[in-house]
Amino acid sequence: MAATKEEIIAGLADIVNEIAGIPNDEVTEEKSFTDDLDVDSLSMVEVVVAAEERFGVKIPDDDVRGLKTVGDAVTYIAEHQS
Amino acid sequence: MNATNRTVVVTGVGATTPLGGDSATTWEGLVAGRSGVRALTEEWAADLPVRLEDLPVRIAARAAVEPADVLPRPLLRRLDRSAQFALIAAREAWADAGFTAKAGEDEAIPAERLGAAVATGIGGVTTLMTQYDILKDLGARRVSPHTVPMLMPNSPSAHVGLEFNARAGVHTPVSACASGAEAVGYGIEMIRSGRADVVVAGGTEACIHPLPIAAFSNMMAMSKNNDAPEAASRPYDAARDGFVLGEGAGMVVLESAEHAAKRGARVYCEMLGQGLSADAHHIAQPEPEGRGIAAAMRHLLDTTDLKPEQLAHLNAHATSTPQGDVAEIKALRQVLGEDLDHVAISATKSMTGHLLGGAGGVETVATVLALHHRTAPPTINLDRLDPEVDADVVGAEARQLPSGTIAAINNSFGFGGHNVVLALRTV
Incomplete structure (x- = not known):
């Protein structure tokens, strides 16, 4: 069953917390992974791989570049999850 | 700034070793004659591709304080254990030298005048093996994007340089068990030649893993005194039978005597x-x-x-x-x-x-x-x-x-x- 938007945000918050140590409640849609959440380009790959596993999506490298904010990722996952 | 043969002094020390998580505890342990050697445990071997009883050597001097108890989790994911030790020891040495912020922010030292020379003999060998297991068991997609910057031998030096904003140069001499001393020597020369006023220098290692243990043991280089761990490392004793593998890091802050005097730093000794x-x-x-x-x-x-x-x-x-x-x-x-x-x-x-x-x-x-x-x-x-x-x-x-x-x-x-x-x- 597809995850809801809220479930995706909560899942991403867990992932960002694990990888970058940012408190879950600070991981909100308008936040930039790089500028606000201490996720550099290498850690972004970790976030993407963890998200792929958690939500059953494939996020090709070319699409990762478009995921600037948490909101971008939520939209992408919502549209692509099976 | 192109002075040569400038006097070099030590203004800071830091360590995390089998005897303690800092230089003071390590020194206390050394003076008291404490052994940091212990039997390796089933718990240590639990996640490793080997049964403890199959190893010819089942003793080691593991770090007294786990980096996971000192460093935040995100850093642990990005740093090989050898870099973790280096960072812990370097932070202690930096603070011990009286610096309160990274170079450039602490006005006593501009970033362009700070160097780092931090060595390892083996590099990120446990990272390499862990990621190889992930590749085999979980597939290429799951290999950490941090693998290369974690396993490269200049990683500890680079992380120490980043930590304190060292822009005069960051170096990693590699010469097996002489690496740490060669790094300190390199740091002395950086100051002598006028390239830097302050250098964080030292060595680190973290390779207590069945593969290096089996390899060193097969060279007949290690003590097999598994029944008496604390008595296994016995230099100069007639009954010595090899070394015991240890892990940890030691760092010094080297400084030109002139620079140390100018900022009123405490001086431990001169490096000749x-x-x-x-x-x-x-x-x-x-x-x-x-x-x-x-x-x-x-x-x-x-x-x-x-x-x-x-x-x-x-x-x-x-x-x-x-x-x-x-x-x-x-x-x-x-x-x-x-x-x-x-x-x-x-x-x-x-x-x-x-x-x-x-x-x-x-x-x-x-x-x-x-x-x-x-x-x-x-x-x-x-x-x-x-x-x-x-x-x-x-x-x-x-x-x-x-x-x-x-x-x-x-x-x-x-x-x-x-x-x-x-x-x-x-x-």
Whole structure:
């Protein structure tokens, strides 16, 4: 069953917390992974791989570049999850 | 800024070792003659592709404080264990030197005048093996994007440089078990040549894993005294049977004397310089007469202000191997003659085990503190001195060093035939 938007945000918050140590409640849609959440380009790959596993999506490298904010990722996952 | 032969001093020390999570605890352990060697446990082996009982060597000197108890989780994911140790020790040394922020932010040191020289002998070997297991078991997609920056041997140096904003240069000499000492020597030269005013220098290692253990053991280099871990590392003792693998890091803050005086820094001692040579004998065996070591000693005497009559202390390389310990003493006797008789020799690996590329760093810290406290640490497990060791080895009890101006040397030698001798003097 597809995850809801809220479930995706909560899942991403867990992932960002694990990888970058940012408190879950600070991981909100308008936040930039790089500028606000201490996720550099290498850690972004970790976030993407963890998200792929958690939500059953494939996020090709070319699409990762478009995921600037948490909101971008939520939209992408919502549209692509099976 | 292009001054040469500037006086170099030590203004900070830091360490995380099998004896303690900082330099003070490590020093206490050394003076008290505590062993950091323990039996490896089933818990340690739980996630490893080997059964503990199948390993020929089941002892090691693991770090007294786990990096996971000190560093935040995101950093642990991005740093190999060797870089974790380096960062912990470097932070202590930096604060101990009286700096309150990174270079540039702390006005006492511009970023362009700070360097780092941090070595490892092996590099991120546990990262490589962990990621290989992930590749086999979970697939290519799951291999960490941090793998390369974690396993490269310059990673600890680079992270220390990043931590303090070192822009004068960040370097990683690699010479097996001489690496840490070579890094300290490199740091001295950076200041001497005018490239930097302050350098964070030292060594780190983290390779207590079944593969290096099996490999070293198959070279017949390691002690197999599995039943008595604390008695296994016994340099100079007639019954020694090899080294015990240790892990951790030791760092010093090196500084030009002028720069230290200008900012009113506390000075531990002077670094007189280094003597270097190579054996050109065998890839892993020490040259039995210690000719290469003697050449390094002579290089030291020829190129520094070290006066043999002032020598009061030696932190020996002395890893507890049958051949190496004797070759070192032969070389010292050959070069120093009767001056060796007033040198109190300590083999601190009897307590810390052998930290490989970390050894030169930790033992530089130990030598700095030995001069500072005028105390030569004990050599534990010395029940019966090898009759071939014709020198004054400090036994079970720490010994007070003389007053007045005294000097010390710290020896490190590595597979490949690398010889590094560092000289230090009280101020």
